[in-house]
C-alpha cells in the first residue's frame with residue numbers, strides 16, 4: 001500500500017489493494033487530514049464505500065466493484081450453474097446501483113459476468129476463484145493503462161506548461177497514476193517545468209482535498225483556485241491547456257465529468273486554450289450515441305446545504321445537486337488514451353480504435 005518503490009515516480013500511491021481475502025482501501029473521505037485505511041470484507045461495505053465516495057473516480061469504482069462482486073458470490077452454496085447465475089445477476093445489479101454515471105462500474109461487472117458464462121461447465125468453487133482472478137486482472141490492467149495514458153499525453157505538454165485540472169484524476173481515482181494527473185506526473189518526471197492550477201471542485205472538494213494532496217506529495221508546483229477563478233486566469237493567458245478525466249464518453253465524444261467541467265470547456269474554447277480529456281478505453285461507452293443518454297447522478301441536499309457539518313443554507317431549501325455534467329464534443333481538442341491521442345471526428349476515430 002502507499003508509495004511503490006518499483007517506480008521512479010513519487011506519485012505512485014495505490015489506494016486499493018487486495019490482501020489475501022479482503023480489500024483494503026484508502027478512505028478518501030478523511031483526506032487530506034488523515035490517511036485512514038479500511039479493510040472491507042463484504043459486498044455491502046463495497047457498495048457503501050462506492051456510494052459514500054470512500055473509493056471514487058471512474059476506474060477505481062470499477063476495480064472496487066470487481067472485488068465486491070467476488071465478495072458477493074464467494075459464500076454462495078454449491079448449486080447448479082443456473083441457480084448460481086440468478087445470484088450472480090442479483091449481486092451485479094446491486095453493485096451497479098451504487099453510482100450510475102461512471103461506465104467503468106458496469107463495464108467491470110459485465111466483464112466478470114461474461115467470464116462466468118465462459119466457464120459455465122466448471123464447478124462453482126472454481127468459477128468463484130476465476131472471478132477473483134478477473135478482478136485482479138482488471139486492477140493490474142488499469143495500472144498499466146494509466147501509465148500508458150500518462151506517457152502518451154506527455155507529448156502534448158509544453159516544457160513550461162501551465163495546466164488547469166478539475167476534480168481528482170490521480171492514483172486515488174484509479175489503480176495507480178491516474179488519467180489526467182498521470183499526464184501531469186509523467187511530464188513532471190520528464191523534467192518539464194509545470195505549474196498546475198487545481199480547481200477546488202465544489203461541492204465535495206476533490207480538487208482541494210485530493211488533487212492538491214497528490215500533487216504536493218509529488219512535489220509538483222501547484223496553486224489551488226476556486227472553481228469560479230478559472231475563467232479569469234484563462235483570459236489573462238495564465239493557462240496553456242486544460243486536462244480533465246471523465247466518467248463516461250459517448251460514441252460521438254460527448255463527455256460526462258465532474259460538475260463544472262462543461263463551463264471550463266466553454267471558457268477554454270473562448271480563450272483558445274486546448275481542452276483535453278484523458279480516458280481509458282473502458283470509459284468509452286459506444287452503446288450511447290451522445291451525451292444526452294448518459295445518466296447523471298444527483299446527490300443529497302446536504303452536500304450543498306452544509307459545509308464541514310455546519311448549515312450554510314436555510315433549512316428545507318430546495319436543491320439541485322448533479323454530480324456530473326456533459327461537455328459536448330465540439331469543445332474537446334482531443335482524448336488522451338492508452339492507445340494514443342484521439343482527434344476529431346471522434347465517432348470515426350473511436351470506431352477505428354475499437355476495431356483494432
Ligand code: MRU
Pocket residue numbers: 053056057058059102166167168169170173174178179180206244245246247257258323
Ligand atoms: O464523484 P467522483 O469524485 O467519483 O468524480 C470523479 C471524476 O469526476 C473524475 O474526473 C473521473 O472519474 C475521472 S477519474 C480518473
